[in-house]
Amino acid sequence: xxxxxxxxxxxxxxxxxxxxxxxxxxxxxxxxxxxxxxxxxxxxxxxxxxxxxxxxxxxxxxxxxxxxxxxxxxxxxxxxxxxxxxxxxxxxxxxxxxxxxxxxxxxxxxxxxxxxxxxxxxxxxxxxxxxxxxxxxxxxxxxxxxxxxxxxxxxxxxxxxxxxxxxxxxxxxxxxxxxxxxxxxxxxxxxxxxxxxxxxxxxxxxxxxxxxxxxxxxxxxxxxxxxxxxxxxxxxxxxxxxxxxxxxxxxxxxxxxxxxxxxxxxxxxxxxxxxxxxxxxxxxxxxxxxxxxxxxxxxxxxxxxxxxxxxxxxxxxxxxxxxxxxxxxxxxxxxxxxxxxxxxxxxxxxxxxxxxxxxxxxxxxxxxxxxxxxxxxxxxxxxxxxxxxxxxxxxxxxxxxxxxxxxxxxxxxxxxxxxxxxxxxxxxxxxxxxxxxxxxxxxxxxxxxxxxxxxxxxxxxxxxxxxxxxxxxxxxxxxxxxxxxxxxxxxxxxxxxxxxxxxxxxxxxxxxxxxxxxxxxxxxxxxxxxxxxxxxxxxxxxxxxxxxxxxxxxxxxxxxxxxxxxxxxxxxxxxxxxxxxxxxxxxxxxxxxxxxxxxxxxxxxxxxxxxxxxxxxxxxxxxxxxxxxxxxxxxxxxxxxxxxxxxxxxxxxxxxxxxxxxxxxxxxxxxxxxxxxxxxxxxxxxxxxxxxxxxxxxxxxxxxxxxxxxxxxxxxxxxxxxxxxxxxxxxxxxxxxxxxxxxxxxxxxxxxxxxxxxxxxxxxxxxxxxxxxxxxxxxxxxxxxxxxxxxxxxxxxxxxxxxxxxxxxxxxxxxxxxxxxxxxxxxxxxxxxxxxxxxxxxxxxxxxxxxxxxxxxxxxxxxxxxxxxxxxxxxxxxxxxxxxxxxxxxxxxxxxxxxxxxxxxxxxxxxxxxxxxxxxxxxxxxxxxxxxxxxxxx
Numbered sequence: 001x002x003x004x005x006x007x008x009x010x011x012x013x014x015x016x017x018x019x020x021x022x023x024x025x026x027x028x029x030x031x032x033x034x035x036x037x038x039x040x041x042x043x044x045x046x047x048x049x050x051x052x053x054x055x056x057x058x059x060x061x062x063x064x065x066x067x068x069x070x071x072x073x074x075x076x077x078x079x080x081x082x083x084x085x086x087x088x089x090x091x092x093x094x095x096x097x098x099x100x101x102x103x104x105x106x107x108x109x110x111x112x113x114x115x116x117x118x119x120x121x122x123x124x125x126x127x128x129x130x131x132x133x134x135x136x137x138x139x140x141x142x143x144x145x146x147x148x149x150x151x152x153x154x155x156x157x158x159x160x161x162x163x164x165x166x167x168x169x170x171x172x173x174x175x176x177x178x179x180x181x182x183x184x185x186x187x188x189x190x191x192x193x194x195x196x197x198x199x200x201x202x203x204x205x206x207x208x209x210x211x212x213x214x215x216x217x218x219x220x221x222x223x224x225x226x227x228x229x230x231x232x233x234x235x236x237x238x239x240x241x242x243x244x245x246x247x248x249x250x251x252x253x254x255x256x257x258x259x260x261x262x263x264x265x266x267x268x269x270x271x272x273x274x275x276x277x278x279x280x281x282x283x284x285x286x287x288x289x290x291x292x293x294x295x296x297x298x299x300x301x302x303x304x305x306x307x308x309x310x311x312x313x314x315x316x317x318x319x320x321x322x323x324x325x326x327x328x329x330x331x332x333x334x335x336x337x338x339x340x341x342x343x344x345x346x347x348x349x350x351x352x353x354x355x356x357x358x359x360x361x362x363x364x365x366x367x368x369x370x371x372x373x374x375x376x377x378x379x380x381x382x383x384x385x386x387x388x389x390x391x392x393x394x395x396x397x398x399x400x401x402x403x404x405x406x407x408x409x410x411x412x413x414x415x416x417x418x419x420x421x422x423x424x425x426x427x428x429x430x431x432x433x434x435x436x437x438x439x440x441x442x443x444x445x446x447x448x449x450x451x452x453x454x455x456x457x458x459x460x461x462x463x464x465x466x467x468x469x470x471x472x473x474x475x476x477x478x479x480x481x482x483x484x485x486x487x488x489x490x491x492x493x494x495x496x497x498x499x500x501x502x503x504x505x506x507x508x509x510x511x512x513x514x515x516x517x518x519x520x521x522x523x524x525x526x527x528x529x530x531x532x533x534x535x536x537x538x539x540x541x542x543x544x545x546x547x548x549x550x551x552x553x554x555x556x557x558x559x560x561x562x563x564x565x566x567x568x569x570x571x572x573x574x575x576x577x578x579x580x581x582x583x584x585x586x587x588x589x590x591x592x593x594x595x596x597x598x599x600x601x602x603x604x605x606x607x608x609x610x611x612x613x614x615x616x617x618x619x620x621x622x623x624x625x626x627x628x629x630x631x632x633x634x635x636x637x638x639x640x641x642x643x644x645x646x647x648x649x650x651x652x653x654x655x656x657x658x659x660x661x662x663x664x665x666x667x668x669x670x671x672x673x674x675x676x677x678x679x680x681x682x683x684x685x686x687x688x689x690x691x692x693x694x695x696x697x698x699x700x701x702x703x704x705x706x707x708x709x710x711x712x713x714x715x716x717x718x719x720x721x722x723x724x725x726x727x728x729x730x731x732x733x734x735x736x737x738x739x740x741x742x743x744x745x746x747x748x749x750x751x752x753x754x755x756x757x758x759x760x761x762x763x764x765x766x767x768x769x770x771x772x773x774x775x776x777x778x779x780x781x782x783x784x785x786x787x788x789x790x791x792x793x794x795x796x797x798x799x800x801x802x803x804x805x806x807x808x809x810x811x812x813x814x815x816x817x818x819x820x821x822x823x824x825x826x827x828x829x830x831x832x833x834x835x836x837x838x839x840x841x842x843x844x845x846x847x848x849x850x851x852x853x854x855x856x857x858x859x860x861x862x863x864x865x866x867x868x869x870x871x872x873x874x875x876x877x878x879x880x881x882x883x884x885x886x887x888x889x890x891x892x893x894x895x896x897x898x899x900x901x902x903x904x905x906x907x908x909x910x911x912x913x914x915x916x917x918x919x920x921x922x923x924x925x926x927x928x929x930x931x932x933x934x935x936x937x938x
Contacts, residue, residue, distance in 0.1 A: 002065070003042040003043075003063075003065050003084050003085070004063070006063070007042075007043075007059065007063050007065055007085075008020075008022060008042070008043055010059050010063075011043060011045060011056070011059065011085075014052070014055045014056070014059070015045055015047070015052060015055075015056075019045065019046040019047075019048070019090065020043060020044075020045055020046075021043065021044040021045075021046075022042065022043045022044070023585065024581075024582060024585070025557075025565055025582065025585045025586065025589050026044055027040050027041050027042070027043070027044060028040060028564060028565060028568055029557055029558075029561035029564055029565060030044045030070070030073075030081075030086055030088065030561075031081060031564075032073070032081070032528065032542050032560070032561070032564045033070070033073040033074070033075050033078070033079070033080040033081050033542075033544070034073065034074045034075055034076050034133075034541070034542060034543040034544055035075060035076050035077055035078040035079075035080075035081070035478065035479075035480065035528070036078075036392045036394060036441070036443070036527060036528050037078035037081060037479055037480075037526050037527060037528055038081065038526055038527070038528035038529070039081040039082055039083040039526050040083060041068075041081075041082045041083060041084065041085065041086035042083065042084055042085065043085055043086070044086045044088060045085065045086070045087050045088070046088050046089070046090045046554075047087055047088070047089065047090055048090040048091070048092040048093075049092060050168060050174065050256050053087065053168055053254055053256070054168060054172045054174070056085065056087060057168070057170055057171075057172055057254075058172055060085060060170075060509050061170070061171070061507065061509065064507060064509070065084050065085060065509070066082065066083075066084040066085065066508075066509050066510070066511070066512050067082070067084065067085045067087060067509055067510060067511070068080065068081065068082035068084070068085070068086050068087065068250060068510075068511045068514075069087050069140070069144075069250040069254055069510075069511070070082075070086055070087065070088045070089070071088075071089055071109055071110070071137070071138035071139075071140035071141035071144070072112070072133075072136050072137045072138045072141055072544060072547065072548075073544050073547075074133040074136050074137045074141065074543060074544045074545070075141060075145060075249075075475075075476060075478065076395060076397075076475045076476075076478070076480075077472070077475055077476050077477060077478025077479060077480035077481065078478040078479035078480055078514070078526075079144070079145065079249045079250065079476055079478040079479075079511070079514050080141070082511070089109060089110040089138070089140065090110075090554075091110075091554070091890065091891070092110075093108045093109055093110025093111075093140075093256075094108060094110045094111050094115075094867075095107070095108040095111075095257075096108070096111055096116065096119060098119060098120065098123070099259075101123055102120050102123030102124065102125040102262060103125065103261065103262055104163055104259055104260065104261055104262060105119070105120060105125075105127065105259070105260050105262055106164070106178075106257060106258070106259040106260075107139045107257065107258055107259075107260070108139070108256065108257050109138060109139050109140025109141075109143070109255055109256065109257070109258070110138055110139070110140065111138060111139045112134075112135070112136065112137070112138055112139075112548055113127065113129065113130075113131065113133075113134040113135075113137055113138070113139065113142055114134045114135045115866060115867070116139065117134070117265070118866070120262055120265070121265060124264060124265055124267075125262040125263065125264060125265055126262060126263060126264075126265040127142075127161070127260050127262055127263070128152055128155075128156030128157060128158070128160070128161040128260065128261075128262070128263050129142050129147050129148055129149060129152050129156070129157055129158055129161075130148070130149035130150060130151050130152045131147040131148065131149045131152075131474070132149060132150070132377070132380075133147075133543070133544075133545065134149070135545065135548065135603065136543075136544055136545045136546075136547060136548055136603070139258060140255060142158060143158045143245070143246055143255050143258050144245075144246075144247070144248060144249050144250050144255065144476075145223060145247060145249060145474075145475065145476035146158050146159055146223050146227065146246050146247030146474070146476070147474055147475075147476075148221065148429075148473075148474040149429075149474070150296045150298060150376075150429055151295045151296045151331075153221070153429075153431060153432055154218070154219075154220075154221050154432065156263050157474075158246045158247075158258070158260070159227060159229070159230075159243055159246045159247065161260050161261045161262070161263070162242065162243065162246060162258065162259070162260065162261075163259040163260060163261045164176075164177045164178040164242075164257075164258070164259035165177050165242040165245060165255060165257065165258050165259070166178075166255070166256045166257035166258075167241075167242065167245055167253050167254065167255050167256065168253055168254040168256055169190075169252075169253045169504060170253065170504065170505045170507075170509060170510055173186065173189065173190060174256075175190075175238070176257070177238060177242055178259060183238065186238075187238070193237075193503065193504075194237035194238065194241070195237070196503055197237040197240050197241060197244075197500075197503070198235070198237040198240070200231060200496070200499065200500065200503075201230075201231040201232070201234070201235065201237070201240055204228070204231040204232060204496065205231070205232055207492075210492055210493060210496075211232050213489075213490070213493065214228045214229055214231070214232050214493070215229070215232060216468070217229075217470065217489070220399045220401065220432070220433065220469060220470050220473075221399045221429070221432040221433070221434045221470065221473040221474060222399060222470035222472070222473060223247050223470070223472045223473060223474055223475065223476050223477065224470050224471050224472040224477050224481060224484075224485060224488050224489070225477060225485045225488070225489055225493070225494070225497050225515060225516075226244060226247065226248060226252075226497045226500055226501075226515065226516075227243055227244055227246055227247045227248070228489075228493060228496065228497065229243075230243035230244050231496075244500060244504075247476070248515070249476050249477065249478065249511060249514050249515050250510060250511045250514070251501060251505065251510050251511045251512075251514055251515050251516065252500070252501070252504045252505060252510065253504065253505075253510070264335070266295075266333040266334050266335050267335070268333065268334045268335070268336055268337050268339070268340040268364070269295075269331060269332070269333045269334075269340075269364065269369065270331070270332050270340055270344055270362040270363060270364050270369075271329070271330070271331045271362065271363060271368070271369040271372050271373070272329075272330045272331075272359065272360060272361055272362040272363070272372075273315075273327060273328075273329050273330075273359060273360040273372050273375065274327060274328045274330060274351070274356055274359050275305075275321060275325055275326070275327040275356060275357045275358040275359060276325065276326055276327070276328070276354065276355070276356060276357060277322060277324065277325060277355065277357045278324045278325070278326060279301065279324065279326045279406050279409045279410060280406040280410075281326075281354060281355070282299065282326035282327065282328060282406070282430075283299075283326075283405040283406035283409065283430070284354070284406065285328060285351055285354045286299060286328060286402070286405065286430035286431065287402055287403060287405070288350050288351065288354075289328070289330065289347070289350065289351075289430075289431065290402060290431055291350075292343075292346060292347050292350050293332055293334075293343040293346060293347065294330055294331065294332050294347065294431070295331050295332060295333040296329070296330070296331040296429075296431075297328055297329070297330050297331075297429070297430045297431045298328065298329040298330075298376045298427065298428070298429060298430065299326065299327070299328055299405075299409075299426070299427060299428050299429075299430040299435070300326070300327045300328075300329065300375065300376065300379065300426075300427045301326050301409065301413070301425060301426040301427065302321060302322075302323060302324065302325045302326065303423075303424070303425040303426070304379045304425035304426060304427045305318055305321060305325070305327060305375070306318075307378075307379055307382035307383060307386075307425055308374075308375050308378040308379055308382050311374060311375075311378055311382075313371045313374070314371060314374070314375060315358070315360065317358050318358075321357060321358065322357060325357055326409075328430060329372060329373070329375065329376050330347070330362075331369075332344060332347060332362070340364075344362050347362075348362075360372060376427065379425055379427050379438065380393070380395060380436075380438055380605060381605035381606045381607075383423065383425060383438045383439070383440060384539060384541045384605060384606045385539050385606045385607075386423075387423075387440035387539070388440060388442070389532045389538045390442060390444055390530055390531060390532055391440045391441055391442040391530065392440070392441055392442075392443070392528065392530050392541065393438060393439075393440055393441075393541050394438070394439055394440075394441045394452075395436055395437070395438045395475070396436065396437050396438075396459065397434070397435075397436050397472055397473050397474055397475040398434070398435055398437075398459070398463045398469055398470065398471055398472075398473060399432060399433050399434045399435070399463075399469045399470040399473040400433045400435065400463065400467050400469045401433055401467065401468065401469060402431075402432070402433040404433075404467055405430065405433045405435075407467075408433070408435065408462075408463075408467055408469070409426060409435065411462055411466075412426060412435070412437060412459075412462070413426070415455065415458050415459060415462065416437075416439070418458070419451055419454060419455040419458070420451065421439045421455065423439055423440055424437055424438065424439035425437065425438050425439075429473075432473065433469070434473040434474065443527040443528075443529070444529075449524060449527070452524075453524055456484075456523065459471075460481075460484040460487055460488070461487075464484065464487050464488035465487065470488065471484055471488055476515075477514070477515045478514055478515070479513060479514055479517070479522050479523055479525075479526075480523050481523070482513060482514065482515055482516060482517040482519075482522055482523065483517060483519070483520045483521065483522055483523050484523075485497070485515070485516065494516075497515075497516055498516060501516055528542075529567075529571065530542075530567065531567050531568075531570060531571040531574075532567075532570065533563065533566045533567040533569075533570040533571075534566070534570075534613055534616070536608070536609075536612050536613045536616065537563045537566070537567075537608055537610065537613050539606045539608060540560070540563045540604075540606070540608050541605070541606065542560050542563070542564065543560070543605060544558070544560050545603045545604060545605060546558065546559040546560055546599075546600035546603045546604050546608075546610070547559070547560060548603070548867075548869070549599040549600060549602070549603055549869035549870065550595075550599070550600060550869075550870070551595050551597075551869075551870040551871070551872035551874075551884060551885075551887065551888035552593045552594060552595065552872070552884055552887070552888075554887065555593060555883065555884060555887040556588065556589040556590075556593040557589050557590055557593070557594075559600040559604075559608075559610035562590050562594065562610050562613070562614070563608075563610060563613075565582075565586055565589070565590055566586075566590065566613065566617075568582075569582055569583060569586060590614070590617075591614055591617060591618060591621075592881055593877075593881055593883075593884050594610070594611065594614040595611070595840075595870055595872050595873075595874035595877060595884065595888075596610075596611030596614045596615055596759060596874065597611060597840035597841075597870050597874060598611045598612070598840070598844065599840050599843065599844075599869055599870055602843070602844075615758065615759065615761060615763075617761075618759075618760065618761030619761035619762065619763055620761070621761065622760065622761035622762055624762075625762070628757060628760070628762040628765045629765060631757075631765075632752075632757065632765040632768055632769055635710075635749070635750050635751070635752050635769070636747070636749035636750045639710060639713060639714050639749055640749075642686075642714045642715075643686040643687075643688060643714050644686075646683070646684060646685060646686040646714070646715065647685075647686045649679055649683060650685045650686065650719060653681075653719060654719075666678060674880075677879035677880060677882075678879070678882055680915055681718060681719070681720050682718050682911050682912075682914040682915040683718060683911065684714075684715035684716050684717065684718055684907075684911065685715075685716045685717060685718065685719055686714065686715070686716060687712075687713065687714060687715065687716035687726045687728070688713075689708065689713040689728065689748060689749055691744060691748070692732075692742070692744065694743070699741050701739055701740055701741040702739070702740055702741065702786075703740065703741045703742075703743055703786040704735055704740045704741070704742060704743070704786060704787050704788075704789050704816075704820075705743055705744070705745065705777060705780045705781045705786050705787070705788045705789065706728075706731065706732065706735065706742050706743070706744055706789050706791070707744075707745060707748075707751075707773075707777065707788055707789065707790045707791070707795070708727070708728045708731070708744075708748065708791055709753070709790065709791055709792035709794075709795040709907070710751075710752055710756075710795075711792060711906075711907040711908055712726070712727045712728055712731075712791050712792060712907055713728070713748065713749060715907050715908075715911075717920075717922075718911075718914065718920075721914075721920045721922075722920055723920065723922055723926055725926075727791055727907060727923050727925070727926075728791070730923070730925050730926050730929050731789075731791050731813075731923075731925050733929055734821070734925050734928060734929040734932075735789065735821075737825065737929070737932065737933070737934050738820065738821040738824040738825060738934070739824050739934065740820075743780060743786070744780065745773075745776040745777055745779070745780040746776060746779065746780065747776070750772075751769075751772065751773045751776055752769040752772075752773065753769065753770060753773055753795040753798040753799045754766030754767065754768075754769040754770040754773075754798060754799075755794060755795060755798040755875065756875060756876075757769060758798070759874070759875050770798070770799055770802055771802075773799060774799065774802050774803060774806050774808070777803070777806075777808055778806060778807075778808065781808060781809075783807070784806070784807040784808050784809065786809075787809040787810075787811055787816070787820070788803065788808050788809065788810045788811065789811050789813075789816050790810065790811070790812060791813060791923065791925070792812075792905065792906055792907060793812045793813070793814070793839050793841040793842045793845060793847075793905040793906055794839065794840075794841040794875075794906050794908075796810060796811070796812035796841065796845060797812075797841040797844050797845055800845070812841075812842070812845055812847060812905060813905050813923065813924050813925055814842060814845075814847040814850045814851045814854065814905060814924065815845070815847055815850065817854055817924070817925075817928060818847075818850045818853075818854065821928070822854075822857075823935075824934065824935055825928070825932040825933065825934065825935060826932060826933050826934070826935050827857045827858060827931055827932055828931050828932070828933070829856075829857060829858055829859055829860050829931060830858065830859050830860070830930075830931055831859075831860055831861065832859065832861065832899075832900040832901070833859070833861040833862075833863060833898050833899040833900060834855060834858070834859040834861060834862050834863065834899060834900065834901055834902070834903065834927070835863045835864075835865065835895075835896040835899040835901070835902035835903070835917070835919060835921075836851065836852055836855045836862055836863065836864050836902070836903055836904075837865070837868070837871060837902060837903070837904040837909065837910075837913055837921065838851055838852070838864070838904075839870075839871070839904055839905055839906045839909050840869070840870045841905075841906065842905055843869070851905065851924065852864060854924065854928065855903060855924075855927070858927045858928060858930075858931045859927075859931075863895065863896060863899055865891065865892055865895040865896060866891075866895065867891060868888065868889065868891065868892060868895075870888060871885060871888050871889055871909045871912050871913055872884040872885045872886075872887065872888030872889065872912070873885050873906075873908050873909050873911065873912035873913075875908060876908070878908060878911060878912040878915075885912040885915070885916070886916060889912060889913065889916040889917070890916075892913070892916050892917045893916065893917055893918060896917045896919055899917075899919055900919070901919060901920055901921070901922065901927070902914070902917060902919045902920070902921035902922070903921065903922055903923070903924050903926070903927050904921055904922075904923065904924070905923060905924055907923065909921075910922065910923070
């Protein structure tokens with residue numbers, strides 16, 4: 001039976017409408033993962049609990065429609081897409097439990113891998129898997145793909161560190177291996193299934209040739225096909241079942257919780273880059289290092305080194321390396337410095353006989369180490385950044401036996417030449433013989449598809465047949481290698497995998513054509529187009545690394561999804577299609593709800609700032625040029641009007657009370673079609689800037705130019721806030737306490753950094769206001785002699801480059817306190833719990849850790865809420881699109897419960913933070929001023 005309206009109707013009966021998506025924008029957005037395939041789901045369902053998964057599986061069985069589970073969608077082989085029902089994880093799958101002081105951790109599938117490690121870090125542990133996507137991928141995907149990484153190897157992957165699992169089978173059965181009652185009930189209800197698995201295991205072990213082949217395959221790093229090693233490693237059928245789930249890519253069931261045995265995270269590390277004259281010498285050295293105390297050994301061929309040789313901070317000698325050069329990036333880790341030094345001595349001794357062309361010897365300097373790892377981590381993005389528009393970047397993932405690694409590299413390079421992949425590069429995890437090769441690939445015409453088909457056939461023959469290696473070491477089989485599983489494993493093992501599949505999913509409803517497929521051309525179907533859309537985003541490889549930091553992800557679209565939709569609109573326009581309906585939906589989903597903070601660029605492998613595209617499109621749609629010009633010319637009048645509105649609202653609040661005014665405001669907003677901002681008790685009172693009387697000419701204190709942002713000059717504390725002094729008053733008090741003479745630029749009420757204009761799509765007016773401001777600051781600072789203090793981090797960020805070009809020393813609150821006030825002030829930390837919000841602009845300014853450090857000087861109990869990278873207030877969006885702010889801060893109340901106060905560095909952000917936490921959020925200076933006194937020695 002195919003998907004029908006009846007299926008959708010039943011889904012809507014079981015799942016609330018706000019978590020069921022069948023509109024063209026949502027289905028297209030979720031039709032994309034990090035692979036080069038695309039399938040458009042008929043419906044996307046965001047599930048919040050296990051019961052909903054069971055219900056949806058029952059519906060799928062009833063109507064015989066396929067289901068695919070999706071975590072973060074960072075999979076590279078086409079595992080996380082569907083043309084039927086796509087089930088994605090909602091917010092309620094982030095539970096964790098740390099056990100035995102960090103030696104074990106139980107995780108739900110929605111937890112991001114890096115977050116799990118952040119929870120474990122204070123105890124000195126981490127989870128074993130360390131995929132390159134760990135900052136974005138989720139535990140569900142890590143388990144489903146048996147993902148590994150640079151230090152994981154085979155011993156520390158999910159399969160080998162699994163301690164327990166809770167899973168859901170296609171028939172709706174749930175079993176938790178850590179719950180005795182659950183296990184007993186499952187053994188009773190599913191005895192026949194367990195008996196069948198046990199029989200398969202016995203038969204496999206008795207088939208010596210097959211058992212030996214399985215053991216051989218898993219001596220290598222291998223994720224091709226199902227985890228047949230479970231049949232020879234375990235005799236308990238429940239252990240077999242849970243280990244079959246690892247690496248099954250959702251074709252056998254749904255993993256709703258997993259418990260890991262963790263591994264130590266050693267604090268002392270040393271890193272080296274060793275360049276050998278040829279591949280053979282490099283690979284022989286890697287073989288020697290296999291027995292040495294190393295945590296990671298990464299191989300980079302000459303092409304991969306060339307791809308990153310112009311990156312800042314890298315050694316100049318990379319340019320002059322010989323054509324056949326090949327490098328190893330080596331890292332050793334230890335529980336202490338003495339042990340580390342002993343390990344390094346052993347490593348150096350082992351490598352003493354290998355001549356080097358160049359090297360960066362082992363260093364413990366974190367900065368140098370970071371630069372060396374930037375070489376390795378920059379290779380994949382480097383190819384992505386220079387690929388021709390309209391092509392994708394393919395990253396393949398194979399394993400050669402370590403003693404044949406050199407020949408394997410050479411033979412791969414020969415295949416690149418044979419098939420014309422002249423830009424392909426090779427790098428990988430040398431200790432495991434695991435190589436990644438990356439190349440740009442177009443699928444726009446049949447000739448390119450045919451070239452790819454021929455190349456992959458040769459790769460499969462080379463790796464799987466000639467070398468007996470694995471075609472997928474850690475990226476999972478997916479659709480990409482499904483046609484080659486039989487070639488790699490042989491017919492008997494392939495049929496064994498199918499028996500397991502039919503035993504657990506007899507109707508083939510779970511993620512069909514992934515891992516196991518009878519279609520020999522499935523890897524050439526449903527290839528994803530990457531049409532040109534805009535130079536700002538054309539290099540996007542749709543990896544999804546940006547998504548965890550986006551405040552609108554889960555509400556409307558993520559940065560990746562915005563690019564997907566805009567690409568589709570542009571392609572449809574070029575094809576002459578009517579895109580009006582799609583663009584109508586895009587206006588809200590793509591433009592109105594984008595905070596445009598640019599955090600996505602920090603996570604993007606190729607540095608794409610989706611906010612730049614959004615601002616550009618807003619500019620193209622902006623129709624109020626005359627109004628913008630008037631506001632720019634008469635900015636002080638606009639501030640007066642703002643104060644007037646705030647004063648009026650404050651007066652009404654006094655008369656009617658906050659609860660009644662809140663209800664009336666909600667009604668007015670509804671009647672206005674959401675064009676009038678919602679009032680609530682977090683709204684600020686007006687504040688008026690009064691130019692202070694200049695200091696005396698003989699004042700010998702150092703001067704600082706104080707630039708109060710326009711929000712600081714208009715928006716004071718809320719009426720119910722315990723702190724009623726304005727930010728300007730507190731800032732001036734703190735600066736003077738630190739021994740500074742505070743001066744102000746002339747006519748401050750007419751000054752603006754330009755951010756309000758830029759965010760609305762008026763770049764010319766923004767540039768004009770910025771230039772005007774820089775001129776005023778130059779005059780006030782005596783042409784840059786005096787430092788300039790800006791009290792709001794977004795404004796600081798907006799003018800940072802222009803200020804630097806003008807020779808101004810510009811500081812946000814964090815940097816000024818850190819560099820100029822810490823030594824001038826004595827701190828008496830408070831005992832009350834304090835919540836800290838690190839704004840987007842503070843992150844861009846590189847002051848996130850500085851803010852947290854200052855907060856910890858002020859309070860012994862600092863809480864930094866997890867997973868809130870951007871509050872979503874975004875200037876005035878907290879007023880005009882309040883659902884964005886609410887969505888971004890949906891976990892804030894729970895995380896800040898028990899805190900007495902919150903701090904930040906943006907007045908508008910603080911409004912939203914106060915609104916959604918119930919706390920009073922203030923600027924950092926309020927806290928610092930309250931807990932400090934001037935040092936007597938000054």
